[in-house]
Amino acid sequence: MTLATALPGETVQITMNPVTEPFWEAAKDKRLVAPQCSQCGTFRLPPTPYCPECQSTEVTWTELSGEAEVYSFAVVHGFPGLPDVTLVPVVVDLPDAPGARLISNIIDIDPDDVTIGMKLRVDFHPITDGWMLPVFRAASN
Incomplete structure (x- = not known):
């Protein structure tokens, strides 16, 4: 049996801008966050400079529990x-x-x-330049 893994950390590089920086800074601290519109409350991932519902640029970064559920997946061999x-x-x-x-x-x-x-639970995988990549594991029952 071959277990699924993440790519070796040294092969993963991120690109950051002011819109995505809070996400990556939180991940570096092993916290999962999502941007939430300060006007209408809509969450948005990936982060965008404006809310897709009301077009506001005001955002609050909300810390999440780390719980998740598989919506879709693929298996890649090699x-x-x-x-x-x-x-x-x-x-x-x-x-x-x-x-x-x-x-x-x-x-x-x-x-x-x-x-x-x-059901899944977030974990964090080290990647280049000291950053952490959010990954997921099966949740314990």
């Missing part, structure tokens, strides 16, 4: 230059940020055990 890597890219629903979805990876699980609706 990656360019890393033929033995098995990845499970996932789109997750975040119950404490209604309407927001995050794209990430599920790690340390047999890909055959991943199902739509599966």
Whole structure:
């Protein structure tokens, strides 16, 4: 059995701008956050400079519990230059940020055990330049 993993940290680089910086700074502290419109309360991931509902530029960064649920996933056997890597890219629903979805990876699980609706918990994987990448693991029962 081959367990799903994240890409080796040194192969992952992020690009940051003022709109996304609070997300990455929180991840560096092992916290998962989502931008929430200060005017209408809409959550938005990925972060955008304005609210898609009311177009406000005012935002509050809300700390989330780290709980998630599989909305969609794929299984990738091999990656360019890393033929033995098995990845499970996932789109997750975040119950404490209604309407927001995050794209990430599920790690340390047999890909055959991943199902739509599966409960997950956030974890953080070190990547280049001291940053942390939010990834997910199956939630403990």
